[in-house]
Amino acid sequence: MGNPMKIRAAVKDGVTEVKVLMQHDMETGLRKEADGTLVPAWFITEVKAQHQGRTVLEAQYGQSISKNPYLLFRFKGGAVGEKVTVSWTDNKGDTRTDEAAIAA
C-alpha cells in the first residue's frame, strides 16, 4: 500500500474544485545510480476520482510526471459534506485510495 495522499475539495457555485497531492517516487526507469545501474521504473499508471460512486475523472499517468504529483480538477455538482474519493495504481500493481469531504 502506498503512502497517503492529501486531498482537499471545496464547492463553489455548483462546481467542486479538487486538489490532490500524491506521494510517489515516480521513477522513470531511465535514471542511473552512481554505479551505473538503472533505477527500475516505478510510476503511477492510472488515477481515478469518484464523487459519491460516480467517476468524475480518469487519467493515465506515465514517466513524464514528476515525483509527488499534484493534480487539480473541477467537476459539476457536489455538496458540502459529500465524499470525493481518489485512487491511483502504479506499474507494480500497488494501489492507494483516499477520500475527503467536500468543504464550502
Next chain:
Amino acid sequence: MNTSNLTRMILVLALTASGSALAADTAASDSDKIEQYREMISDGNPADFDEMRGEELWKKAAGPKQASLEKCDLGKGPGVVKGAYAALPRYFKDTKMVQDLESRLLTCMTTLQGIPEEEITAKPFASDKKASDISSLASYVVGQSKGIKMAVSTRHPKEKEAFEIGRRIFNYRAGPYDFACSTCHATSDVRIRMQDLPNFHVKEDAQAAYTSWPAYRVSQGLTRSFQWRLNDCFRQQRFPEPKFASEVTVALTMYLAVSANGAEYVGPGLKR
C-alpha cells in the same frame, strides 16, 4: 467558421498580444515569472508529507528509552511546539548553550529517547534512499510556527555572543576561493543562474529568505532543513564540512534568524 474555431482564433490573438507585451518587459519579469511558478506550485507543497512524517515521529515512543518527544522543551516549555521555531535559536539553561531547532532536537533525542548522538548525526540529512528522522521532526516543528512572527532574542549574553559570532562568520572570507557568505548575499539584485540571491543586509530580503526555510526542493524531491541549507552553503564556498548542529552553524543561524525578526514565518517553503 464555427464557434470553436472562432474561440481558438481569439485565444491565439490574445496570446500574441500578451507575448509582445512580455517581450517589452525587462529582465525583472523573469524573476516575476519564477515567483508566479512558485505561487502555482506552493498550493500543493510536498513538504506537507514530511511534516506529517515528523508529527508521527514526535508522538511515537522510540529509542532505547522508548519515549516520545512530547516532553521535549523547545524553549516554550516541555512539549510545546506551537510557535517554538519563531523564537529559535535561543539559550537553554539545561544545556547551557544557545541551540537552534535541530541541535535542540538532537538534545531531546539523546536525553529523552537515549538514541546515541553518532547514530543521529551520521546521516542527518534526507536522501532519495532514506528519509531523515531529525529532518522530518524539524519540518513538523517549523510548520507549527506558520503565521507567527519571528522574535529571536539576543538578550542573554550567550545569545548576543552567538549573534556576534554568526555575523562575523557571515562576513569571513576563507577557503580556496576566498569566499564568504557575504560574497553572494550582501549585494542587491544579483542572482545565481535564475535564482535571485537575497541580500542579508536588506531587512526584507533577509526576512523573505529566512522565513521560507526549511523548504521542499523540487529539483531534489526532498524537504531540506536549515542545517542542510547551511551545510550546502559551506560546501558551495569550498569550506570544510561543518559538523551537524555545531556551534558554528548555530551561531550563523542565530545571525540570520535575528535578521528576519518581525517577519511572519511562512515555511516550510518551496524552492526550485
